[in-house]
Amino acid sequence: MATLAPTAPDTDAVAGAPAVRLAGVRRVYGDVVAVAGIDLDIGAGEFFTMLGPSGSGKTTTLRVIAGFERPDAGHVELQGVDVTRVAPSQRAVNTVFQDYALFPHMTVAENVEYGLRIKGIGRRDRRARAEAMLDRVRLPGLGDRKPAQLSGGQRQRVALARAIVNGPPVLLLDEPLGALDLKLRQEMQIFLKALQRDLGITFVYVTHDQEEALTMSDRLAVFNEGRIEQVGTPAEVYEHPQTEFVAGFVGVSNVVERDGRRFTIRPEKIRMTDEGVGDAEPGTVREVVYVGMITRYVVDLDAGGQLVVVRQNLETSSQEALAEQGKRVRLSWRPEHTYEIGKEGK
């Protein structure tokens, strides 16, 4: 796409360096440690997600990369260049804000042109680029509207166009889909993923939605209390959670302790059979939640602890599923599907 020739000052970029590197980044507000020393490399062209509950430090980390927050310790590199003390306006990154932050007194086109205008690109050229970008985010011909005249989903795409029209090598997205309804959010997930692949630039994406993180990312980092608990591909993080927190936050917390070993099993890997069949763990179905495609059972184990079991409703009706409540059952699983995890933290 010709209009996306990077205009950012990337002449100093070190070839082969990670797009973003954080080394020992720490950010403290008064007594609150928002980010407690983070080391992270994000590769060029990666769709990288920072996942975590609110207050886990993921947004602060994103703001440190953008330059809105200066770390109290550690440093930030973009393309191998230390930018820790560089102002946000001089960094080769652009941000899509959670509240979109579209300028209400400017038209959609003026919003998209803002960055180009500041770089001193001529009126005709920047208008053409803005229009091409609005086409690209599927908002053709809306350039003359004011942001207030657009729907939430449209505003979101204007914010996206305003950021990527500058051709940044790294795009930062702060919970960009948080304000959209479920259906629109799912459409936008697919759109964003395709856009990232087309542009070939790095996306650093902040979300608290684990499903979003698993479906969109090449790799993700799970944040908790200002630290990174685990970094890996979605499959690694989901199937091999290294800590109890990750096991619980990504998917359902299914942690049991047997003989001093703590391990986790994903709910869909557990076989639930009637009492008397086999010699697996006995237990009682405490709760049944029918969710359409699947049914979720919470089983209290006789030996202590509880496990969530998920079954596809291949031939089961909701009535049949709900009738399982209170039944005695046995749970079994293959040993290779259990993962031993450490105590709380690492």
Next chain:
Amino acid sequence: MLAFGLVYLAALVALFLSSFWTVNAFTSEVQHIWNLDNYRLLWDQGAYHKIALRTIGIAAAVTVADAILAFPLGYFMARVAGGRSRAFIFVAVLLPLWSSYLIRVYIWQLILAHDGVLNWSLQKVGLPAANIGYTNWAVWLIFTYIWLPFMVLPVYGALERVPDSFLEASRDLGAGGWTTFRRVLLPLALPGVVAGSIFTFSLTLGDYITPLLAGGASSQFIGNVVYDSIGSQQTPFAAAFAVVPLAVMGVYLLIARRLGAFEAL
């Protein structure tokens, strides 16, 4: 509300109608003879042009000065100060409104008088005396002081409503502090400035006490002429001259509405 509105409108209509009446020169009684003599007098007499222009000019100068003073103060209150210092500034801005208007004008007279505090202080530091007591400068300065709170509050409100993310987005897109101020913060705060200017402009336009007490021989405002005319039983002429600031304010409000000032109030 409606009743108040009707009474107010009726008074305005009565004022407007009476401006076309005349006064019997012998009996000093108002006669309902329709004519344009009052307006002709205003139009023909250069002295009245001067007074009208002075009133409008000083009202505009007061508005500009208040806007220039209120913007940094409002910015500091809205975006820099913490909770305590913001509360302190609020009190400092509002406190003068609790004391009498007259007292404040007299205090300024004491400051600006020939042997007043200002000249005494200038003398102490070896500067030449500034004799601005009883001049248009004094009127401008006192009005600027008295109406400042009416500008600070709407400007503060407008600046406070600008989310931090707007300023961050501007910086993120490559703009420095000055460009962000000029292209984002100032346009978004402008409706607040215009809203404040409605107060400072109209309050100055209609005032006659400060020019009377603190002004000099050539500081007469429209209000002073209206006051004197009523005193000498020239009510129709007073009404005609009073229509002038009303018309000016009408035009001003139309422009203000265009600039979005009413959404900012």
